[in-house]
Amino acid sequence: MENKVLSRYVDELASQVNGVVEESFGVLVLKVQATYIIEALTGAKNFPDVPCDFLHDLCGVDSGDHIEVVYQLSSLHGPQLLRVKATMDHENPVIDSATRIWEGANYLEREAYDMFGIKFKGHPNLKRIYMWDDFEGYPLRKDYVTEPIEVRNVVRTRIEGE
């Protein structure tokens, strides 16, 4: 029953942000273009009876021809779940940062930047979080080459007496 209420709100929101609504395993999925993401997230946060006001997770996905950011929204006041997907260009993925809506997006966006090279506009400290700063490439992209690269083959000569 609650799902019907949520479904109505999500449909309304989708028409405002040019989105498409799908359903997967009982969870509503709202697909939008990256430019509409802030409107979509604020809209979902302010649903009247079933607010999706808790940023549960944020991650990047490489689907081959484009890059997506997937937001899993939930709420501390009910069981509702909503998945928002923002689609971006594969070569130059840029999206607005969600840190001004939820401070908790900070590390998650840094991780998505680290692994997929997604640039979050307006992020307070967009640096790599797991890999070291001068690491090249974005490991979770499908076009990342996992063969050992030359740089890593550092030859260490044994010093006399060591």
Added chain:
Amino acid sequence: MSIEKTEELILNMGPQHPSMHGLFRMVVHLAGETVTNIEPKLGYLHRGMEKLAESRTYSQFIPYTDRLDYLASPHNNWAYVQTVEKLMGVEIPERAEYLRVIFGELARIASHQVCIASTALDMAGWSAWSYAFRDRERICDMYEMTAGSRLTVNIMRIGGMSAEPPEEFWPALQSFLDDTPEMLEEYYGIFFGNEIAMGRLKNVGILTKEMAENLSITGPVLRASGVDYDVRKADPYSIYDRFDFDVPVRTGCDSYDRTIIRMDEIVESIKIIKQAVRDIPGGPIMAKVPKVIKPPVGEVYHRVENPKGELGFYIVSDGTTKPTRLRIRPATFINLQMLPIVAKGWKIQDVVAIFATLDAVLGEVDK
């Protein structure tokens, strides 16, 4: 001549440091002894789990999940196998569900005991540490009887459990359950009821309800800030809707409540295990699943209440034997964001205490 100039001191704590619970480094900016800023530096234990998953089959990834939050490995197995089962639409036998609940709650107790022990240890409470670890050994023994290993147990399979507990498991479990109230009294008596411990923990590191909600905090840390939210109640998975238990909530928002709430949760876990032992039916422990796990095309997200917070798995499948994308939502990685905010203005020894009450396990933080 007196010099009244102060200078900012930058102190590196970790990665190898006794109070860092693994390989974690933080750069602490100090004015005298007062913390002005903290920069956590992660990635010393980064193994690229999400990338590894893309070249493993669904069954091959189960042992990797043990290495996430290695203090509660059955729980990680559970979250992962349930996600794959949801994707494939597998119904698992009743007995396996009950066994999963028993092992999951045992893992919760073991994990909370480690948190209690290491919080005490970080404040030089050596004896409290040894008491909690002594009791955790008994849970490790029960793992060993059933699965053969004590830490990374790899006990669950897609479709059920890997092994039936042996005969001697049940009396061992029963005596453990009987002894727990006394154990908790001991922890309280030896450390947390102590005036010094209270002085170090009470009203230190306040995380308000609004901050916790805004920072996406989950688990006991959230509930110690006065939010009554537990996935087991809010969105019941497995068979949690059949058990009668309460969700402990505390409103102190400080380090003390973040630790003590774990003792309350142990009491609730004991309740759940007792009901599960009473109601467990006989029968098989594995469902009929195909030899080669090949879920249909689709994507699924599933979350469970890990001892440290909400653990989520997001799997995108393209219909082959390997996932296209496997995302792990690590609870403590997100909870760690509160550290720089909460610890600001406290002394350096309080930072150690606040970090301990977060119960961060670096295997999960760094994936």
